[in-house]
Amino acid sequence: MGDYMMKDVFPILSREVNGHRLVYLDNAATTQKPQVVIDAMADFYSTSNANVHRAVHTLAGEATEGYEACRITLKSMYNAPRAIITSGTTEAINLVAHAWGRANLSKGDVVVLTEMEHHSDIVPWQMLCDSIGIELRYVPVQDGELDMDAFAVSLEGASLVCVVHTSNVLGVRNPVEKVISMAKENGIRVLLDAAQAVPHETIDFLELGADFMAFSAHKMCGPTGIGALLVNEETFAEMEPFMGGGDMIETVTLEGSTYQSNEHRFEAGTPRIAEAVGWNAALNWLGEQDLSSHHKRMLSAARSVSNALKERGITVYSRLGDGDAAVVSFNHPTIHPEDFARLLDAQGIAVRTGHHCAQPLMARLGITGTIRASFYLYNDQDDADALIAGVDKVLEAMA
Amino acid sequence: MGDYMMKDVFPILSREVNGHRLVYLDNAATTQKPQVVIDAMADFYSTSNANVHRAVHTLAGEATEGYEACRITLKSMYNAPRAIITSGTTEAINLVAHAWGRANLSKGDVVVLTEMEHHSDIVPWQMLCDSIGIELRYVPVQDGELDMDAFAVSLEGASLVCVVHTSNVLGVRNPVEKVISMAKENGIRVLLDAAQAVPHETIDFLELGADFMAFSAHKMCGPTGIGALLVNEETFAEMEPFMGGGDMIETVTLEGSTYQSNEHRFEAGTPRIAEAVGWNAALNWLGEQDLSSHHKRMLSAARSVSNALKERGITVYSRLGDGDAAVVSFNHPTIHPEDFARLLDAQGIAVRTGHHCAQPLMARLGITGTIRASFYLYNDQDDADALIAGVDKVLEAMA
Amino acid sequence: MNWSPAIQGLIEEFQEIESKFEKLETLMDFADELVPLPVEDWNESNLVRGCQSIAHIEVELANDEVILKSAADARMVEGLQGILTIAVNGNTPDKVLELTPDFAEEMGLLNTLTPSRSNGFRTMFDMIQNRVKELK
Amino acid sequence: MNWSPAIQGLIEEFQEIESKFEKLETLMDFADELVPLPVEDWNESNLVRGCQSIAHIEVELANDEVILKSAADARMVEGLQGILTIAVNGNTPDKVLELTPDFAEEMGLLNTLTPSRSNGFRTMFDMIQNRVKELK
Ligand SMILES: Cc1ncc(COP(=O)(O)O)c(C=O)c1O
């Protein structure tokens, strides 16, 4: 599929921003949606909308099938025994902290995190620490990479390792295969934050061997408000219900309740029905793309940006290795990131600034924030060139 | 607005089901969406989609405004100091149990519930009971109404009263004004489950005087996957963060985190952005409707159904008083509810069967389920007549 | 697959019906075909799980012939049981084990039922084959 | 509202600019107009809260004239401070209290900034008026 065709598939990319064609390079925050996804949701609301489960009428049957089809796709696409539908990565990780953590960890038990984690994979563990007194160990980051020696040491007596597959700040793909095998050798459970991974590669969950894997639909062409937690059977059996109500029960009496035994056990209340329909469309659409050839193109575009920035005396924090995501995090020595980004926006170029919900990593890098340009499969060299030209215009204006 | 025009506004109502015009009477489970709501979401994804907050570029600014506009509408429409956006009623009540309950209740503290509660307002409290040993007291239901004498007795030493404003099974509107004033006289906090109330009446939250009010968008013409918890300032100040990650923090260090002080404190992770845009459109659309005249029409249609059913020897559990919702719960002495509902579905008529997530109420009524026909503002006497004719056809077939 | 004449007859009978209402009426007519399982024989092990209504099925072998006995509180579930009875009763265990539940698909029966009900059909079908395997 | 000639000048200057890029450039030019607040005077009480960049403002009164001193790490915030300086400095406390932040709206300035930045402008504006009230 040529790049021009790709731009036709995403209606927002035809939009003008401040009189310029939109150059959307904020994909690590959220991606745009292809027309098929937008249509799938609109069609659902226009033809099949109903509440799911325990349903006898036709619409309810269609809605239930639409909702469960998303789970079926998730399971088969990622080879996962269990797929719990959540509102996103953040809720998925909080679910692990509550449903697995509270049931299986107690005072003094060790959870290993890394300095590269997104806040969503730090704060739930800090909260659990405050509440039941687990111990948190952070694997340091050296030169933008996990310190694997320190990681090995941190495993001593640990119960759970939580690691980000691909960094949302640097694009670095961590050596997750190694991380998981080292943890597994020590009988330690592993949670993978795959929010930035699944948009770029299709992961075989069982083969990779993690116990939990969390990600969000909105970062992979799907709608907001939905995500998933993949779990293997053994670990699934160790989880206790988290939120209560709605379809997660089997029976409720005044004396107490019993719960469903499948994924519904963790999906309290009316689920994200239209969102599941939209996400399923996105997953199917992504499944038809050649992600690895897109990845090569994105990476080459990102590298051209990185090189151009460096030539202009700008600090680039991303290494952009072959397996890394096409994310370019940078800072100018004197221009404030917000000024920089706002002047890019005035040229129709959308990038993000700030700590990217990774303040510990910022602290390690000795900065408070970066400007981040992140590419996705509709971005091409034209976008990279537009960014470079935009940067030049900013540098000129600020000279 | 004439009823015919109303049917034009909701695209799904033009659909055929099993060769018949769709007669959708499963509104207590979820309502249909007007075209403006479907369009608002599709437009958002086609023109303004981006992640919110801490954003510098134009799309992110538009997305942030779209998301926050929903909160502004909620606050002004319901006169609420605080509106936390959740994934629905169920998550809102779980949020109260965790964010307020764990911080303010301890072993032996009493939470008063009623036998009329939806599972979503029972199970979270049973879980809290298991976890920290609070005591639960259930106010009994007599002849389909709350036993107010028992309620008065139950208040003794209680910390929190949780009550459903309008029953999803019976349509009964509880005397919430009285419930709240009695609780308040005793210095007790009140949580109102308004999931079935806000679709039918606009509630002045501050004037009513509850501390918490929970409801879902999907039951009031809005999208799935979003809902709200309204809170007054005093009680809001007593809440501790529940889920961690994303925008709910102010600072994160390896040693610990500080949290935002406004509603974002309770909205971890990328929020339900498109859903908020859709819900805002639904709230604005609902704001233009004359809810009380719709309510009168629905109630009159529901009463005609109720009378017809009774004439045919069918038991009706709903009383359909002037303030009640237009919900007709019934059972035939010999025909199984599922057979009944499936034969109605074969005629294009959508009703729900089962315990309606209210097993304790079923137990009190001495049954395991009902057939429930629930009306909403696009339903009219034609729909009621279609249901009565459908019932007659079922009775004939099963004779 | 080559269906037995009994099953082939079922498929043809259902395929002819266009209206869903009549399909369901016909389904309920088959309730008369089941061999009743008396209430006193209902137990946990013959309870059909995952079904929203109460249903029980029991399988016996007599003279190398399978006998399905069943009961349910909903007429349409009894109808499904009646159809299973026709498909199964009087056949040898081997014949029953060769059967696939696809015939219900061909009848156009499962898509007239909601997922939970059609799952119920599959659950009953699987229970029968498992029971037959045990008894063989 | 009838704006002072200084503010009226600002409004006209900005209204003329069509391109957003140039608007922002002009905004940054106004950074030169601020009266600097030396780093040693930065403290918690003059910190502008809710702003994503670091910003401080301090108000003094001399001869019944308001003097705004300010500092920020981002050039556009300095530009906002420069504009506030033009709007405020040299005026009497009463004149400053009469002012509304609508002039920034009329300049078409706030909608070129993101919500957080335009909130920053309002926060600074409110801080100035509150400080003036205290000093009066
Ligand atoms: C009275 C009542 N409370 C709570 C709920 C739960 O709402 P949701 O499933 O949207 O979380 C419902 C809807 O099923 C309800 O009717």
Ligand SMILES: Cc1ncc(COP(=O)(O)O)c(C=O)c1O
């Ligand atoms: C690596 C990583 N983890 C977690 C998250 C949180 O995802 P969400 O906000 O969708 O819950 C993000 C996205 O911001 C991310 O990039």
